[in-house]
Amino acid sequence: MTIISIEYPYREYKHLWWRSPPRIFGSLLFIQWTIYTIAAIYQSRNRFRKLWSKTEKITTLDFWIINIVTGGFIIWLAYNTTTYTSYIVGALSFSFTFYITLVIWIIKRRNSTLTFVTPIVKYANKKIDQEKASSIADRLNVLFKKEEIHRDPNLKLLDVASKLDVKPHELSQYLNDNLGLSFSSYINTYRVKTATELIKTNTLLTLEAIGNECGFKSNSTFYTAFKKQEGMTPSQFKKSFK
Template sequence: MNNDYICDTNALHLEFSKNVLFFFSALGAFNGLFLSLYFGLLIKNRSRATYFLAALLFVISVRVTKSVFLSFYPGTSTVFISVGLAACFLIGPFLYLYTRIAIHPQKVKQWNWLLHIIPVLIFMIIISSLYPYSEYKHLWWRRPPRIFGVILSTQWILYTVAAIYQARGAFKTLFDKNKKITTLDFWILNIVIGGFIIWLAYNTTTYTSYIVGALSFSFTFYITLIIWIIKRRKSTLTFLTPTVKYANKKITEEKASSMADKLEELFKQQQIHRNPNLKLSDVAAQLEVTPHQLSQYLNDNVGLSFSNYINTYRIQTATQLIQTNTLLTLEAIGNECGFKSNSSFYTAFKKNQGMTPSQFKKSLS
């Protein structure tokens, strides 16, 4: 009798725990969908970064929704299940893309992000056609021969690690007592750490559908709480859209095209960037525009500040000289390209190329 009572109690406790997790999974899916709508359509001064954040939250929500329906309605359409699995494959890429674009918006060209997304979609279309989930769901299980599960887990963690690497500067600032962490760094750290925890839960817990859903709820709820706190202190989430400096005074397409042509002539043909004393006002005068208009064009249309813009050309010239000129020292090459000091040359070169000039020279041999 006592044993039956204990078994019934344990069963009730297990069922209650399962229902609680199921409840928070559903809330996690709803919260994610709401936040993706908020960042994608409702937030003011939307940027590429906010769109990718919206996409990240959306695929997390779709993945959780798939699990909720599959658990509650075992007869859920295999097409919907395939969509949910595809969303799971996209969590890592969107986490990486958001982090990279938020930190280095100029390094991701307009359509380059598709290189991370289209292969996933093609892969899932092929897999769904050749190995329907209803017949081959064992290939997605946690135990062998879960080949597709291994592929998903590996792809997800590789992108997550890549996102953590992109945010390495924010992590360094977090543990540096001499530096104050910025709101953007704080935000990115929360997104990256939250994404890693969701991956960890997916790969280390028994009831992945429920645990990931519950953690997704916690993750999205936490983001909502951060937004509320920041909006209590500031009027808008300005750190999410750092490049909308001149949003109310857009340059016309005709004028922007004219400025682009003239800038190309000045920097590529005349190579005015070799002048170490080159100023924004000097270039603006040659373009016959105001310094404000030139700065606006560079920020809005190119996505670079004036100093980063001219340094891009200086580094391009430096790499050409390193490859072709064997007589000049690296310091002399830096001076030839317009840098006033060796330190500024080395700093700009490493930021642009990911290595120092000397390392770049060694890589050529």
């Protein structure tokens, strides 16, 4: 249609673009646009059903497609149901559709981040089997309880995975799926536990020194992790045992 409009400009061939006969190009444009509109509605029919579904949740991608198809239909309807100044009606309907979409976008953005792709749940379809999970758990206990590798302040996920002879993503998957913890939260659990034992038994080391002995790189990190796990600061914990 773009090529045709270049070869047969509206200014010079108005009679071919009008809605009244012979309207060759006008009819062709109408048919093409109508077919596209019907096809778009049919293609997105399942997304429209979600608007009234009580079991299926509408996604951000659904939201955009529904708005685009609905807007296209409104503009098509405006152009093809008026006989006077249809170009003005089309422009107004386009503006109306645009502003309504913008308002919905702003409202939706307050509640969640707006993207075209629905977030995918990490590892949703790749659960570690029970046997492998048990094996990882047993070896982790050896590394953290007996060898106390958490005392290394530079300990990384890659290092632990290497000691376990598993892939880093498998270790991360196990911690997330089976324990509900991130790697940093997991090692901080052992570091804080070790810190509580040192506070109870060692009277020579300062709290800062104990934090360093347990693997915390900074005093602030030590205090934050300790309070999160024990519900009190290291100094408050120490006073409770005097």
